Amino acid sequence: MEEKSGRIVVMWGHLLLLAFIAGSILYYWLDARAVSLRPNNLILVQPTAILALLLVLAVVPQCFPRLSEEEIERGTEPLSHFARIGALIASFTAFALSLETIGFDVATWLFMIVGLYICGERRWWLNLIFSTVFTVLLIYGYGAIIPFPFPLSIL
Amino acid sequence: MIEFNDVNAALTLLTSSLDAWIWLIPGLAIGLFFGAMPGISITMAMAIFLPMTMYMDFLPSIIFLTAIYTAAGFGGSVPAVLMNIPGTSSAVATTFDGYPMSRAGRHNEALGVALAASVIGTLFAYILLMFLIAPVSRVVLKLGPLELFAVAVWGMLLLGSLTGRSMSRGLLAGAFGVLVGTMGMNTAGHLRNPLELPWLFDGVPVIPAMMGLLAASQLIGLITTDYLIEDEASRKISLKKIIGGMRLALTHPTIILRGSVIGVLVGTIPGVGSSISNLLSYSETKRNAHDADTFGTGNPKGVIAAESANSSSEGGAMATMLALGIPGGGATAILLAAFAMQNIVGGPSFIANNKDIVYAIIFANFAQAVLLLGIGLGFVYIAGYVVRVPLRYLIPSVLVVSTFGAYAIEGNAAGPITLVVFSVIGWAMVRYGYPVAAAVVGLLLGSLLEQNLIRTNQISGGDFIGYAMERPIALVIFALMAISMALSALAKHRRKSRLANLPDQSM
Amino acid sequence: MNNNFTRRDMLRIASVGAAAATVASPAILRAQSGYPDRPINVVIPFDTGGYNDRLARASAPFLQEALGQPLNMINRGGAGALLGHTFFMQQPDDGYTISCSSFGPYVPLNILTQDAPFTVDDFHMINLPSQDYTLMATAADSDIQDAADVIARLQENPGSLSIGIQPASADLVNLMLLLDAHGIERDAVRLVTYDGGGPARNAAAGGVVDIALVGGQGFLPLREQIRPVLVFDEVDNDDWGGDLITDVSGADAEFVYGSQRGWGVHSSFVEKHPDRYEILLNAIETASKSPEMIESLTNQQLATDWRGPEVSNRALRNTAAVMEQHIDLLAGT
Known part of the structure; x- marks a missing residue:
């Protein structure tokens, strides 16, 4: 087993995720302790947080795997994938944050156009028709069945 | 137990006004549609149609509302299977194997399996209910925090089988989920709100978080793929295969029976119900299966286990409602309100005085289950077309619909924001080999665990063992749990040694 | 990303979309006439199925008859009614948004323990039929x-x-x-x-x-x-x-009432639109006293008593005062 050739690779993304998980757990634990030290507050949160942080320590070495050149080759994705995923996440975030300010209708319509483009629909006319029809149907359809109004700008 | 005079009276009641039955099909259709829309809860659907029933007679109104209830329970499994979206927490375990089946081109089968398991689960549940109503009224209220803690721990055992290839990452995901699940005001009035956001007073919105972790994260990762099912030939919608799936469900009566019993029993507990029962049933089925390794990669048994349990929980909740007049959740609260509108008040005296109505409700549900089979078949046939939509259209559309659902369920932007945050976390977790399902299970069970641990501590004054000795039901649950684990370990051991003794094996 | 997609295109697309949407829109502005001339929203700061939700939905048919306009139920549950009360306060105080809630003790609790962005005086009670204990x-x-x-x-x-x-x-x-x-x-x-x-x-x-x-x-x-x-x-x-x-504990025993549930509006609405307030008040009073509503709600174990604004407002303010005295009890245990 020890003979495995190859070199140690740093999985930066995984490290980042672990840092996020560990950071948020630590922050939550300290925040909970600041609220109260009584068992009625900490009886589950504290042991679970400690366990989770220990598990983080156990996982950290897995961010530095020894991989053969072949595995590294297979593991690398073209940067364009990341760009598309990043763009989709960014527009999805913008969509969720702007719903109430610019209205569900406008936000949905814009997100559909951008989303369809990012996901690979390059025919503009098709994109526009679909986005418009989808938005109108969804706003009226959903509006009819849920018990409170969506903030809207145009529809 | 079953009084035949009352059964006769019930049948007379049901056949006397045949116009009551015209409400059955609209009720089922409404339920399926609303149930399948992410973010529209069963309670919401029933609340919207409650005012309509005011102008109906008792029987049609109850048939109508229970039809919505029954069908919405199944409706939630459709997006769970096709797109990994658990529109309600009761369909979480359905996604574990239902969605992988769809990705592999077995969507027809998966939907058929889910439909048949649901229908049979509902039927079983109402048969059991006839025998259960009396004992339920004696036992349910006596369930205390230790018993519920035991149920929650049982659910947590599922983490063990969801860990995937790395035990430490699986447990970390589970612990992370539990901690997220405990955020907000806890049962003793301590507010853990690290981000100081008013909408986190009640904790992280669970359903948007689940939709993000399970569904949106998947969709984002699929951006470089063209279709949900990559093999074009497999994208067909085939009635024959759906029916084949239904037949497949019938070949696993033990799983359905186990799921139904778990579903009914857990369903009777107010406030627990179908969101936990589907996890328990899945966990038990996986642990007892000889092909446990293939669970989570598209094993129909997982779908059967989840669906038989979540649909039968409805019968359990109904038992509690009828026997005690206590709503186990929002849906039964609406039913009680509908009863009240017709001058009928649930509770022990209700059953004693109105056995004919109780049996009429049970029989009406049998009819619903049978009809659901037909209407559901048509519904899943149409819904199945989702797999033929190119992902470049499906991804943004489903993200938008999920966002609307997240907004609907929370009533403010908290839902969509939670959805986005957890879809990014979920995407990163999937990418680095963390089982998101484990995080979802932790999220679902976190507050149940905490509440009941705190209450057990409060009631017992810290003396857990002494208190446990006074709680026979809790001891029985813990004992059953231990026996179940021991038996499955034994069975696993036997299988292994049998394999080892096999001559000529090619491994 | 794609340079074919200019700002002008964007504007053109937006205007086409806007035009299409206007044609499709059913929301045609109607001339303002007597209040109420459009549906009234009822904010319920609790989820479906609870007492307030049932009270609002059960009363709705009778109130609709008295007002001549449909009522839209808006459930905004969560955070001990804080989210719903805050949302209600953010709605226009024109009488087209009213609320059905457990104002006592939740409004005082929101203020004392949750830093709510409103005060008790921002709320005006029309009728609190249900006074729990x-x-x-x-x-x-x-x-x-x-x-x-x-x-x-x-x-x-x-x-x-x-x-x-x-x-x-x-x-x-x-x-x-x-x-x-x-x-x-x-x-x-x-x-x-x-x-x-x-x-x-x-x-x-x-x-x-x-x-x-x-x-x-x-x-x-x-x-x-x-x-x-x-x-x-x-x-x-x-x-x-x-x-x-x-x-x-003796005739002068100190205690507080439990949930005081019923119908409330913005205090500023009462000042700005006294005429509309009068119409709303009369409608709620007529409905609450109608034998049909009393029968229907009593069957559902819901309260219909007409206690009126004066008694209702006093009850809420008393609760708020006693709660404030015992603020030390309201933290976690």
């Missing part, structure tokens, strides 16, 4: 006899009984006032905390806790499974037959 109850088969028995046991050993209760509630305030009145140490009692009235009541009925203090009206469906011990009110409106707090 704390009921101390035990399981029907319990060996606890009456309030004197409970007090005697607690005086002997404060930890001898487990007490089911909701944290930061009127019930908790009442329990502490009772303990004070009988010289029982507050910190020594064994509290078992529940997130909602329902679970706490079930715990009492099932004997999971020895006694529970919860809103009394919610106990009505469980009448046969519990034994009422002590009613925290001056009168026994629901015929429990248990002791009254005034019997146990």
Whole structure:
């Protein structure tokens, strides 16, 4: 087993995720302790947080795997994938944050156009028709069945 | 137990006004549609149609509302299977194997399996209910925090089988989920709100978080793929295969029976119900299966286990409602309100005085289950077309619909924001080999665990063992749990040694 | 990303979309005439299925008849009604958004414990038909006899009984006032905390806790499974037959009412639109007094009494004042 050739690779993304998980757990634990030290507050949160942080320590070495050149080759994705995923996440975030300010209708319509483009629909006319029809149907359809109004700008 | 005079009276009641039955099909259709829309809860659907029933007679109104209830329970499994979206927490375990089946081109089968398991689960549940109503009224209220803690721990055992290839990452995901699940005001009035956001007073919105972790994260990762099912030939919608799936469900009566019993029993507990029962049933089925390794990669048994349990929980909740007049959740609260509108008040005296109505409700549900089979078949046939939509259209559309659902369920932007945050976390977790399902299970069970641990501590004054000795039901649950684990370990051991003794094996 | 997609294109697309949307839109502006000339929204700061939701939905047909316009129910549950009350306050004060809520004790609690962005004076009560009270109850088969028995046991050993209760509630305030009145140490009692009235009541009925203090009206469906011990009110409106707090702690016993539920509006609406307010007030009064509504709501164990703005506003403000005095009890246990 020890003979495995190859070199140690740093999985930066995984490290980042672990840092996020560990950071948020630590922050939550300290925040909970600041609220109260009584068992009625900490009886589950504290042991679970400690366990989770220990598990983080156990996982950290897995961010530095020894991989053969072949595995590294297979593991690398073209940067364009990341760009598309990043763009989709960014527009999805913008969509969720702007719903109430610019209205569900406008936000949905814009997100559909951008989303369809990012996901690979390059025919503009098709994109526009679909986005418009989808938005109108969804706003009226959903509006009819849920018990409170969506903030809207145009529809 | 079953009084035949009352059964006769019930049948007379049901056949006397045949116009009551015209409400059955609209009720089922409404339920399926609303149930399948992410973010529209069963309670919401029933609340919207409650005012309509005011102008109906008792029987049609109850048939109508229970039809919505029954069908919405199944409706939630459709997006769970096709797109990994658990529109309600009761369909979480359905996604574990239902969605992988769809990705592999077995969507027809998966939907058929889910439909048949649901229908049979509902039927079983109402048969059991006839025998259960009396004992339920004696036992349910006596369930205390230790018993519920035991149920929650049982659910947590599922983490063990969801860990995937790395035990430490699986447990970390589970612990992370539990901690997220405990955020907000806890049962003793301590507010853990690290981000100081008013909408986190009640904790992280669970359903948007689940939709993000399970569904949106998947969709984002699929951006470089063209279709949900990559093999074009497999994208067909085939009635024959759906029916084949239904037949497949019938070949696993033990799983359905186990799921139904778990579903009914857990369903009777107010406030627990179908969101936990589907996890328990899945966990038990996986642990007892000889092909446990293939669970989570598209094993129909997982779908059967989840669906038989979540649909039968409805019968359990109904038992509690009828026997005690206590709503186990929002849906039964609406039913009680509908009863009240017709001058009928649930509770022990209700059953004693109105056995004919109780049996009429049970029989009406049998009819619903049978009809659901037909209407559901048509519904899943149409819904199945989702797999033929190119992902470049499906991804943004489903993200938008999920966002609307997240907004609907929370009533403010908290839902969509939670959805986005957890879809990014979920995407990163999937990418680095963390089982998101484990995080979802932790999220679902976190507050149940905490509440009941705190209450057990409060009631017992810290003396857990002494208190446990006074709680026979809790001891029985813990004992059953231990026996179940021991038996499955034994069975696993036997299988292994049998394999080892096999001559000529090619491994 | 794609340079074919210019800002002008964007504008063109947007205008086409806007035009198409206007054509499709059914929301045609109508001329303003007498109030109300369009549907009225009812904000319920609780989820579907709870008392306020049931009250609003059950009253809706009768109010609609009196107002001549449909009512839209908007459920905004969460954070102990804080989210719903805040949302309600953010809506225009033009009489087209009203609220059905447990204003007492939730509005004072939102203010005292949750830093709410409003004050009690921002709310005007039209009618609070449901005035709940704390009921101390035990399981029907319990060996606890009456309030004197409970007090005697607690005086002997404060930890001898487990007490089911909701944290930061009127019930908790009442329990502490009772303990004070009988010289029982507050910190020594064994509290078992529940997130909602329902679970706490079930715990009492099932004997999971020895006694529970919860809103009394919610106990009505469980009448046969519990034994009422002590009613925290001056009168026994629901015929429990248990002791009254005034019997146990003296005629001047201090206590607070539980949930005070009913219909409220923005205080600024009353000042800005006195004419509209008059119409709304009359409609709610007419509906509340109509025999049909009384029959329908009584069957659903919902309150319809007409108490009017004066009594209702006073009741809410009293609760707020007593809650403020006992703010120390409202933190976690």
